[in-house]
Amino acid sequence: MTRFAGKRALVTGAGSGIGAAVARLLETEDAEVVAADITGTDVHLDVRDERQVAAVARDVDILVNVAGIGATATAPATPLAVWEDVFAVNARGTFLCCKHAIPAMIARGGGSIVNIASVAAIVGLRNRAAYCASKGAVVSLTRALAVDHVDDGIRVNAVCPGTVDSPWVRRLVEEAGESLEELTARQPLGRLGTPEEIAEAIAYLASDAASFVTGSVLVIDGGLTAA
Numbered sequence: 028m029t030r031f032a033g034k035r036a037l038v039t040g041a042g043s044g045i046g047a048a049v050a051r052l053l054e055t056e057d058a059e060v061v062a063a064d065i066t067g068t069d070v071h072l073d074v075r076d077e078r079q080v081a082a083v084a085r086d087v088d089i090l091v092n093v094a095g096i097g098a099t100a101t102a103p104a105t106p107l108a109v110w111e112d113v114f115a116v117n118a119r120g121t122f123l124c125c126k127h128a129i130p131a132m133i134a135r136g137g138g139s140i141v142n143i144a145s146v147a148a149i150v151g152l153r154n155r156a157a158y159c160a161s162k163g164a165v166v167s168l169t170r171a172l173a174v175d176h177v178d179d180g181i182r183v184n185a186v187c188p189g190t191v192d193s194p195w196v197r198r199l200v201e202e203a204g205e206s207l208e209e210l211t212a213r214q215p216l217g218r219l220g221t222p223e224e225i226a227e228a229i230a231y232l233a234s235d236a237a238s239f240v241t242g243s244v245l246v247i248d249g250g251l252t253a254a
C-alpha cells in the first residue's frame with residue numbers, strides 16, 4: 028500500500044516503542060518520514076524547546092506527536108519539578124509541535140495531526156496523577172485544534188492507548204516495581220497491546236481514509252476502559 032506517497036511526516040518520540048513503529052509504518056507506505064527524538068534517531072529534537080521545534084516542524088503534511096514521559100506517583104508524592112517535566116514534554120511539547128506545523132500545513136493546503144494521549148486521559152489510573160493530567164491536556168488540545176483548523180483542511184485526532192508492550196512498560200516493571208502480571212491482568216483482552224497495533228490506528232487517522240474524522244479520541248486498550 029502507498030497511502031502516504033508524496034506526504035512528508037514528522038514523528039516525534041520516534042527513537043523507541045510506539046513512535047518507532049509509526050515511523051516504520053509510514054515509511055513502508057511511502058511517506059517521507061522525519062523521525063525525531065532526543066535519542067535514537069538521525070534528527071535530534073527535544074519537543075520542550077521551541078527553537079528546535081520551529082526548525083524541525085516545518086513543511087510537513089502529517090504530524091504525529093508521540094514523544095512522552097511518565098511519572099509514577101500520587102499528587103502528594105509528586106514533586107513540583109516532576110509535574111512540570113511531565114507537562115513540559117507531554118502537553119507543552121505537543122502544543123509546540125502543533126503550533127509550528129500548522130502554518131506550514133495551511134500553506135500546503137491542509138494536513139493531519141495525530142496526538143498520542145492515553146487511557147490515563149479517560150480514566151483515573153492509580154499512582155499517575157501528573158501523567159493523567161498531562162494526557163487530559165493533550166485530549167483537550169486536540170479538540171480545540173480540530174475546531175480551530177477545520178476550515179484550514181487540517182484534521183486533528185488523538186489516540187488513547189492502553190498498556191502497550193514498549194520499552195516504557197519494561198521500565199515501569201524494572202524501575203518502578205510494577206508487576207507485568209498486574210498490568211496484563213487489568214486488560215480484559217488478557218494481553219498487552221503492541222506498538223504496531225497502535226501504529227495501525229495512527230496511520231488510519233493520518234490517512235485520507237479518515238477524511239471525515241476530526242476531533243476524535245480513539246481508545247485502543249484491549250477493553251481496559253470498558254470494564
Ligand SMILES: NC(=O)c1ccc[n+]([C@@H]2O[C@H](COP(=O)([O-])OP(=O)(O)OC[C@H]3O[C@@H](n4cnc5c(N)ncnc54)[C@H](O)[C@@H]3O)[C@@H](O)[C@H]2O)c1
Pocket residue numbers: 039040041042043044045046063064065066067072073074075093094095096116120143144145146187188189190191192193194195196
Ligand atoms: N506504552 C504504553 O503503555 C503507553 C500507553 C499509553 C500511552 N502511551 C504514550 O505513547 C507514547 C510513546 O510511548 P512508548 O510506550 O513508545 O514509550 P517509549 O519510552 O518507548 O518512547 C517514548 C519516546 O519519547 C522520547 N522522548 C522523551 N522525551 C522527549 C523529548 N523531550 N523530546 C523528544 N522526544 C522525547 C523518548 O526518548 C522515547 O524515545 C508516549 O506519549 C506515552 O505516553 C504509551
